[in-house]
Amino acid sequence: DAMVIQNPRYQVTQFGKPVTLSCSQTLNHNVMYWYQQKSSQAPKLLFHYYDKDFNNEADTPDNFQSRRPNTSFCFLDIRSPGLGDAAMYLCATSRGGRPNYNEQFFGPGTRLTVL
Amino acid sequence: GNSVTQMEGPVTLSEEAFLTINCTYTATGYPSLFWYVQYPGEGLQLLLKATKADDKGSNKGFEATYRKETTSFHLEKGSVQVSDSAVYFCALSDNQGGKLIFGQGTELSVKP
Numbered sequence: 377d378a379m380v381i382q383n384p385r386y387q388v389t390q391f392g393k394p395v396t397l398s399c400s401q402t403l404n405h406n407v408m409y410w411y412q413q414k415s416s417q418a419p420k421l422l423f424h425y426y427d428k429d430f431n432n433e434a435d436t437p438d439n440f441q442s443r444r445p446n447t448s449f450c451f452l453d454i455r456s457p458g459l460g461d462a463a464m465y466l467c468a469t470s471r472g473g474r475p476n477y478n479e480q481f482f483g484p485g486t487r488l489t490v491l
Numbered sequence: 492g493n494s495v496t497q498m499e500g501p502v503t504l505s506e507e508a509f510l511t512i513n514c515t516y517t518a519t520g521y522p523s524l525f526w527y528v529q530y531p532g533e534g535l536q537l538l539l540k541a542t543k544a545d546d547k548g549s550n551k552g553f554e555a556t557y558r559k560e561t562t563s564f565h566l567e568k569g570s571v572q573v574s575d576s577a578v579y580f581c582a583l584s585d586n587q588g589g590k591l592i593f594g595q596g597t598e599l600s601v602k603p
Contacts, residue, residue, distance in 0.1 A: 382534075418580060418593035419535070466534050479525075480591060482534035 379403070380483035382467050388489045389457050397452040397486045399467030406472030408450040409480065410442060413464040425450060426472060454488075462490045493518045497581050497594035504571055504601050512566040512597045514555075514581035522583040524548075524557050524564040525591070529578045538566075538579070571601045 381400045389395040399408065407426050411419035423432045425444045439461070441453040454461055464487050468480040498513040516522065523542045527535040539548030544559035553568045564581060581594040 380534075416596070418595055419591075421590060424590075468535075479523075479537065479540060481537065482527075484534045485532075487532075 380467055380469055380481055382465075382483040382486050384486060385484060386487050386489070388491060389454075390491050391459065392456045395454050395457055395488065397454075397465050397467075397488070399450045399452070399483055400448050401467075401469045401481075401483075402448070403469055403471075403481060404447065405469035405481070406447075407470045408444060409468040409470075410440075410450070410452050411466040411468065412461075413466055413485070415463075419466055422452070457488070457490045459490050462488055464488075493522065493583060493585055493592045495581050495583055495592055495594035497579075497597050500578075500596070500598040502597060502599050504599070506573055506601055506603055507570045508601075510566070510568040510571045510575075510599070512579055512581075512599070514564045514566065514594060516562050516564065516581075516583050518562075518583055518585060518592075520585060522585050524555070525582045525584070526553070526555055526564070526566050527580045527582060527593075529580065529596075531577070535580065571599070573601045573603055575599060576601045 383398045409424040410422045413419040421433050422436045439455050444450045464485045466485045467483040470480045494517045496515050525540045526538040528538045529535050539550040541548040541557035547556045555564050555566045578596045578598045580596045582591045584591050
């Protein structure tokens with residue numbers, strides 16, 4: 377089945393220690409998104425790639441970076457995690473092109489714990 | 492700016508009860524509307540969608556109708572099951588930049 381895969385499902389890191397979260401997709405979608413979701417809150421968009429074009433949300437901290445080396449993979453790098461960065465990180469994809477640009481398919485998420 | 496407002500939870504129902512989760516939105520133009528469901532510890536799954544006024548989205552017994560006159564997209568199900576227990580998010584997209592605007596989520600708990 378075509379899907380969005382996130383690894384690992386659970387990640388523990390130490391305060392200030394860089395961490396990378398991974399997302400891959402077999403849907404061959406043009407667009408890949410990263411969301412942060414804290415407990416009992418809605419997902420918050422951090423940034424997205426449309427093909428190779430990177431689109432950062434205005435309020436995304438500089439501590440968060442992303443890379444998309446090819447269509448299938450996208451990475452979220454947190455350069456110096458703080459306690460406030462503990463959250464579920466969700467990757468999503470969409471086909472791109474109207475009207476389906478906005479129908480997003482989500483991965484299972486990576487739960488990040490910062491000690 | 493665009494926004495989505497959902498009824499607050501948690502909502503607790505008995506099995507086979509009727510479900511309504513209210514969702515209203517504010518948007519310019521003609522957004523697409525979605526309901527996503529999130530089971531504990533998992534990502535979001537698209538439950539249903541509607542892309543224009545008067546469209547009805549439906550899936551797994553859930554329905555929602557895009558009402559432009561009342562700017563609403565209420566989620567309904569005639570008979571809920573314990574397995575429907577989850578958090579439900581209403582969302583819109585303005586069809587421009589591909590960004591989803593989520594409501595705050597409504598937790599549903601169905602008791603046997």
